[in-house]
Amino acid sequence: MALPSLRQQIEQLIASPSVSCTRADLDMSNRGVIELLEGWLSHLGFATEVMEVAPGKYNLIATLGSGPGGLVLAGHTDTVPCNEEKWQSNPFRVTERDQKLYGLGSCDMKGFFAVAIEALLPFLEQPGPAGFKEPLIILATADEECSMIGARALAESGRLKARKAVIGEPTSLRPIYQHKGIMMNGLRITGQAGHSSNPALGNSAMEAMHSVMTELMDFRQDIQSRYRNADFTVQVPTLNLGCIHGGDNPNRICGQCELEFDLRALPGMDNDELFAQMQQRLQPVAERHNVKFELYPLFPHIPAFSNQRELELIQTCERLTGHSAESVAFATEGPFLQKMGMETLILGPGSIDQAHQPDEFLALDQIEPAVRILRGLIKRYCLQTEA
Incomplete structure (x- = not known):
């Protein structure tokens, strides 16, 4: 088969929907995208392995060459x-x-x-399997936008060892x-419904939540006073009260x-420890209001990611891009690849400013430099x- 052009590949990848969502009615399989990539890479001489990490969710490991590095x-x-109605x-x-x-x-991130x-195409024209001394691996993962189950499964399997890794998320090259790490949590308070004419007939979960939210904001102020990293644009850890539902x-x-x-x-802060601290601070508030209280993760926590600036991979990427690491x-998925012993860096075409919104785009002037x-x-x- 003939390999599609770069433009045609982007068109075919985007035409294969692969939405990840915590809502089951919106969630999709990524199998179509994996099959496209496996077909193209197999045609180019890669050995391919497809891992099903959950029903309808797949990783692809495509390898050209062999050896311990690469x-x-x-x-x-x-x-x-x-x-769709908001797109032009x-x-x-x-x-x-x-x-x-x-x-x-x-840009995020099929392109x-x-x-x-x-x-990689020019290197395929050289003698042997591209004349590679160390392998090139194309890794395509599942469900990064929700659970990161693809990267988690890969880290647990330990399939990739001691290599350099570049994750092509949109970073404007x-x-x-x-x-930073991220933890998304849910908090459920159960009180007692009753007729509003007599407060003694019930126990308001919403009023208890008001106190809980105040405690969370106090906790935010506490951790922001104790942790700071000047290398970040937002130098402190953040806590955002995203959505609330209650009553009828x-x-x-x-x-x-x-x-x-x-x-x-921030790097250096432990998600599990933070979760335990919130649990410890919020439980007495719930008891004071005489309500049931449950704090739970919406999906497994993602740790912060950090490298030493002196890493050879960082210096190489700084030289190739002309930009200092940021x-x-x-x-x-960086922490999960790093967990497998790989020096890992994030670097790719497109801007994160265009991701997750209507009319997402990849600027053409990013492609050639990438x-x-x-x-x-x-x-x-x-x-x-x-x-």
Whole structure:
């Protein structure tokens, strides 16, 4: 078969919906995207392995060459949901306007796979399997936008060892060496409903939640006074009270109230310890209001990610991009690849500012520089032996 062009690859990847969502009615399989990538990479001589990590959710490990070192180019195959009515064009069809490719997943991050394939093509013309001294691995994961189950399963399996890894999240081609962690939690308070004309007939879960929210904001102020990292634009950990639902009628005492919030911790802060601290602070508040209280994770916590600035991979990426390594607030699969013993960096085309919103796009002027940078990485870690 003939390999589609870079533009055609992006078009086909975006035309294969692969939404991840905590709502079952919106959640989709990523199998179509995995099959496209496996077909193209198999055609190019890669050995491919598909891992089913959950029903309808798949990882792809595609390997060219062999050896203990080499390079992993990693990305996720899923997207967030979208509100089609808010898009100027079909989110599942690539539309070019103003030197930009619009489509759901164009920058976050299906476009990266097409860029990675384009980057490796010149090396396939060399003798042998690209003349590689160390392997090149293309890693495509499942469900990054929700549970990160694909990266978690890979880390638990220990399939990839002691390699360099670059995750192609949209960073405007600036190397990212650290990011905050994230924990998304739910909090449920159960009181006693009753007629609002007599407060003694019930026990308001909403009033208890008011006190709980105050305690959470006090906790936020406490951790922000104790932790700070000047390398981040937002230098302190953040806690956002995201959504709240409770009660059913103005003339009924609220019997149940639920809150969902996120906490983004700095490197060096432990998510489990933070969760335990919140539990310890909030339980007495619930007891004071005589309500049942439950704090629970909406999905497993994602740890913060950090590297030493002196790592050889960071220095290589700084040289190839012309930019110093930076920090970001959003979370990635970096901690899970790092857990497998790989030096890991986040670097890819497109901007995070365009992700997760209507009219997501990948600017055309990001593609050629991204191809050049990835070719430099492939040459450094796959065609040359490391000193």
